[in-house]
Amino acid sequence: MATTAESLSVPSYVPHDRVVHFDIYNPAPDGGDVTNAWKALRDVSKPIMWTTANGGHWLTTNGEMLRAVLRNHKTFSSAIIMAPREAGGLSDLLPITADPPRHLPLRALLNEALSPRAIQKIEAELRVYARELIEGFKDKGECDFMADFGRHFPIGAFFRLAHLPMEDYAQLADWMATIFHHGHSDGSVSQEDIMNRFADYLRPIIAARRDNPGDDLISAVASGKINGEPVDSEIAIKICRTLVLAGLDTVMALMSFTMHYLAGDPELQQRLANNPGDVPRAVDEFGRRFPIGINMRVLTSDIELDGVTLQADDLIATPIILHALDETEYADPERIDIDRESGGHTSFGAGIHRCAGTFLARAEMRVMLEEWLKAIPRFSLRPDAEIKVSVGFTTAIFQLPLRWDVAS
Template sequence: MTALSPAVPVPAHIPPEAVYDFDMRHDPALLANPHERVRELLRDAPPVFWTPRNGGRWIVIGHPELFQASRDTETFSSGLMPRAQLAAMMAMMPKDLPRIPQATPITMDPPEHGKFRGPLQKTFSPRAAMNQIDDIRALADELIDKVIDQGHCDFISAIAEPLPVTVFLKMMGLPPERLAEFRVLVHEFLENTTTDNMVAAASMSRKVADAMLGEILARKDDPRDDIISLLWATEIDGAPMTLELMEDYCVLLFIAGLDTVINGMGFGIRHLAMNPDLQDKLRARPELIVEAAEELLRRYSFTIPMRRVAQDTKLGGFDLKEGETLALYIPGADLDPREFTEPEQFELDRENKVHVAFGVGPHRCLGAHLARVELQVLYQQMLKRLPPFRLDPDAEATFHSGNIIAFDTLPLRWD
C-alpha cells in the first residue's frame, strides 16, 4: 500500500474544527471504493475543510460552497500563481532552458479566459458532437467485436481508453497509432502535476508539447480538418497565432482529452455491471439511456479542479488566506444530501438532475457535449451488443487518484 503524503503543520489561523486528515492521492479507503469514501467525507468532515496532506490545502465538498467558489473567479483563481509572479519567475529562468508551455486557457481567469476559450467553442459545440455519432458508434462496435467472444475483458484497456482517446486524437489531428505512447505520457503528466514539485510539472508540460511538436508544425503549412489546423488559422485580438500559444493550447487539450471521459465510462459501466435490473430496464427501453447517463454522471462525478485563493476570504465559515490552495471536490458536491435527496441512490426519475460533474461557471468543461455523446453511445452499444455483464468476481477494479478519481482496471465478465 502506498504511504500517505507527509502531514504539514496546521497554520495558526485554521481552527481545529476545520481540520480533517484526508490524502487526495493515497487515502486507502478512497482507492478501495472511491465514492463510498466521498460519502464518508460528507458525513464526517465540514463542507469546507483543511487537510495537512498533499502540502496542506483546503478542500470544498459541499455543493453550495463549491458552487460559490467555482463562480467567484476573482477570489478563487485558476492561475497557479499571480500572473506578475509567474512572469517574474519565467524571466529568472536561464535563457538556454526550453520554454515551459502554460495550459491555455484553463490557467486563466476572466476576462482573459473568455478571449482564449472562444476559438474552441465551435469545435466542441453540440452540433459538432452530434456530427460524430456514427463514427463513435462504429468505433464502439469495433472494440466490442474484439472481446465479445472472450466472455470477459478489462473494460478500461479494451474499450474505455481506446474509444474516447481515438476520437480525440483524430479531432486534434494526431496519429491514432500513437495512442499507447500518448496514454503513458498523460499518466506521467498527471503523476507529476499532483505533487508540489514545480520543476517536475514544468518539465512534463515541455515533454507533452514536444510529443506533439512535429504534428503542430506540419499543420501550419499543411492545414487539414482538425483542431490544430483550426488554431493555426485563429487570431487573438487581431494578432496571428504563434508557436508558443499553439503549444499552450495543445498541452491543455491533450491532457483534458486523453484522460477524463475514460473514467466517466468506467464508473457508468461499473454501476451497470453491479445492477443487472438496470441493465434489463435500459435494454427494454433504450430511450432512457440519456437520462441514465446524466444520473450516472451525478452519482459518480470524478474531477477535482484546483484553485488558488487570490485574496483573504471566508468559505464555509472558515478564513482562507491569500496564496492557499483550494480543491473543488466535485464528487462530494454531487453527493451532498443538502442538495440531492438520498444522493447515494441512482434514480432515473430524480427530480433534481442538475449535477456539477462538468464544473460550474466560466471554466465549465468545454468538451461536455462530446463527452455526453460518447457516454450515451457507449452505453447503447454495450447494452445492445453484450449479454448481461457483471464485475469479475476473481479480479477487483483498481483506482488511482489526484485531480481525477481514475480507474486503472475494471475487469468484467459475461456469459
C-alpha cells in the first residue's frame, strides 16, 4: 500500500479509532458552517483524538479533557502554541510560551498594569471613545459594524492603555492579519518576518519608556524588574509584542460574533437596553459561547489520558469551541442564555496561562454593549448581508452590515 503524508503523521502508538483528519485552523474547508464542522467532529469523537492535519497532533473534544490539559502545565508545556511545530513564528510570545519557574516573574510584570484598578482608570475614556464612534454613523441608519466600530474600539482601548499612537494601527493590523488569518496566503511574508517587524517597531518605543517611564502598560514592562534585576530589553520586546497581538485581535473577534448574534435576537437587545445591569452576565455568556482561539501544548513526558498513551514531545490542541459546545456541561450549548450558570467557562484559558487581559477584554465588551444599546437599542442585520467567518489561528467575522431605524 502506498505511503501517504497522512499515514506518516500517525504514530504507531495511536489507536486507529482515535484518528481523524481535521484541520483546527480551517474546520470547514468546503466553505460550510464552521460551528457545524466542530459539532460533526464532536459527535464522532472520543474525548481525545489524533488528527493527521498540520503534521499530526492530539486534540481534546470536551471540557473535562481540555481542563485536564490546560491546568497541568508540568506535563503540557506552552513552549509550542501552534501546529505544525515547524511554523515557529509564535515561539517567543512571552509570557505565554514560558513555563515555570520562568513564567511567574514574567507574568507579574503584567498583573498590576492589567488589573481591574488599572482598567477602571481608563473606562471613562473608553466610554467617550465609544460614543464618538457611534455618533459618527448613528444617524445614517446603517453601518458595517467591524469597519466602523469593531476594528477601532478595541484598538483605541489598547492604544490608550499602552500609550501608542493611533496612526500606527493600520500597519499593525496588516501584520496581525498575516499571523492570525493568513493575510499573505502566497507565502511571500512569513510569520517569522512579521514577528521581527513587530520587534523592530517596539524596540525604540521600549527604549524610550525605559528611560522615561510613564503610567502605561509598555512602561510597566520596560521599566519593570525580574528577580530584582531590570528587565532585559529583548525580553521586554517579546512581552510587549505578545500584548500587542493579543490586545488587537481577540476582543475584536469576540465583538464580531456578539453583535452578529444580537442582531438576530431583538428580545435580548430589549432586555439589555432596558436593564444595563444584565450586561456583565451577557458578556460572560457571549464569552462562553464564542471562544476565539485554540491553545496548543507540547508534552514534556508520557501520560495516559482517556485510555490512551500520549508520548513526550507530542502536540495536543485544546479547541475551546468544543468546550463551549459540550452538551454534558451546558444544556443546549449553542443557545445564548445570560441567566445560565456556566460553572466557569474556559474562553479566557485555564491554569497559570489564563489570559492576562481578561479584565480589559470584559471591560471593553461591557462598555461597547452599554454604549451601543443606549444609542441604538434596536438593530438587525442588513437583509443583503453575506456573513463570512474568517478562520485561522483565531476566528472572526470581518464584515458585519447592520441597520436600524432613525428617528425623523
